[in-house]
Amino acid sequence: MxxxxxxxxxxxxxxxxxxxxxxxxxxxxxxxxxxxxxxxxxxxxxxxxxxxxxxxxxxxxxxxxxxxxxxxxxxxxxxxxxxxxxxxxxxxxxxxxxxxxxxxxxxxxxxxxxxxxxxxxxxxxxxxxxxxxxxxxxxxxxxxxxxxxxxxxxxxxxxxxxxxxxxxxxxxxxxxxxxxxxxxxxxxxLHQRPRAAGEPQRPGAAAPAPQHDPRIAHVIAVMRTAIGAPRPIHAFAADVGLSSRQLERLFLRDLGCSPGAVFLDMRLDRARDLLAGTDQPIASVARDCGFVSQSHFSKVFRDRFGLSPGEARQPVRPPRPSWRAPAVSIGTAASTADA
Known part of the structure; x- marks a missing residue:
């Protein structure tokens, strides 16, 4: 057009x-x-x-x-x-x-x-x-x-x-x-390029750079689908034909951290988003992010973010919209648009 x-x-x-x-x-x-x-x-x-x-x-x-x-x-x-x-x-x-x-x-x-x-x-x-x-x-x-x-x-x-x-x-x-x-x-x-409509808003800190081993990209993609039902690291390793130790060396070489640490960070980031954006009880958030024990969840959450799940909910939580608007009066305007 x-x-x-x-x-x-x-x-x-x-x-x-x-x-x-x-x-x-x-x-x-x-x-x-x-x-x-x-x-x-x-x-x-x-x-x-x-x-x-x-x-x-x-x-x-x-x-x-x-x-x-x-x-x-x-x-x-x-x-x-x-x-x-x-x-x-x-x-x-x-x-x-x-x-x-x-x-x-x-x-x-x-x-x-x-x-x-x-x-x-x-x-x-x-x-x-x-x-x-x-x-x-x-x-x-x-x-x-x-x-x-x-x-x-x-x-x-x-x-x-x-x-x-x-x-x-x-x-x-x-x-x-x-x-x-x-x-x-x-x-x-000074905008690098026009981004496509469907590009993700937040690619994620754990997303591998293009030069990283493609097996890392595959494992990270699978991890994102398993946040609510965690798998052991050896299962992720088996997906790409590696042992647990081989996968750990690969992650340490390219990302500087273990696959377990990457997966835990994903789950905790997801928990933080749920706490900030929903009314789910903390126990429900913990379960949805694969934590069987709420006390363990609270401990690792505090270790990562420096505050408890309950403390995290109130300060950072955005006001919840009701999806309704107040009635207002709309007057009469000129029907042409100025440059």
Whole structure:
């Protein structure tokens, strides 16, 4: 697809939205205009009443206008933070009007989860930030929570937030203006490359570098599938035709640690994510991560992170979204988008 006129976006800011997410969307589009030396994209920031919207960082951000269901935007973006709640009332009207026109309906960061919960991402993968994914999957088992960075179709787009919003913007730039422009924007941003939609959000500290022995990559992949039902190290070794001692030497040579230490770290990282993102009892978290003894789990958890599982839950746990939003009034806005 190529744009002969600016592709216009209405960006609806939700209280508690991420300033990083907003900038990660707008700056690549601005740079695309700069690189192409023409207006490929235009945008307007919106709020229900035209008043400034307070971001998660406490900044009050001014907007260009109020929402209007009849505004002829090519796309509408729900820009939210981690505490977004499902669109309701006038929000629903504004999003539904854009969907009826066949416009692009998008959500970034928690906005993706909000759109999904409101039924606008049916049959699409929903990129959910890794820290909230467990809770989202528990709350909405009917939706396909994804580990990917973003998703983009003709009429729907979503991103897990953070720097993944840059990659969504680059994919939109490539679709509208071509890969050369997208790569040039990468260069301007000092962004290594446009990442693919399905690339994992967090490859993992234990992921082997390309130069490592491929048997290590295989064992680590199998370990990730066995977190809830741990296997002995000799079983992992047998998968790649090695003895336990040979596998240990291989790991020590390439990773500087034993396969047992790598597997334990994976299980503890998983436990930390469950504690931060779900309401599961600590005993249940321990079992799901392969620990038969809760006391042993507490000991190794404290050894790794410096605090108990109970202490870890409260300080780092993000506020739990309810997937509902307060009703607000949406005023009338101009129907054109300024560059």
């Amino acid at each position: 190529r744009a002969s006129v600016p592709f216009t976006l209405g960006i609806l800011l939700v209280p508690g939205f991420s300033v990083l997410g907003l900038a990660a969307l707008i700056e690549p589009l601005r740079l695309a205009n700069h690189v192409a030396d023409r207006a490929l994209f235009a945008w307007r920031t919106l709020s229900p009443d035209g008043a400034p919207v307070v971001a998660s960082s406490g900044f009050a951000v001014g907007v260009d206008g109020t929402g209007d269901p009849d505004a002829a935007f090519d796309g509408l973006v729900l820009c939210a933070g981690g505490e977004v709640e499902a669109p309701d009332g006038p929000y629903t009207e504004l999003i539904a009007a854009s969907a009826r026109r066949g416009a692009l309906v998008a959500g970034i960061d928690g906005g993706a989860e909000g759109l999904a919960a409101a039924g606008h991402l049916a049959d699409r993968p929903v990129p959910v930030h890794w820290r909230r994914r467990e809770h989202f999957a528990l709350c909405r088992p009917d939706l396909a929570a994804s580990d990917g960075l973003f998703d983009l179709s003709d009429t729907r787009a979503s991103s897990a937030g953070g720097m993944a919003v840059v990659d969504l913007a680059l994919a939109l730039i490539q679709r509208q203006a071509g890969r050369d422009i997208a790569v040039s924007v990468c260069d301007e941003l």
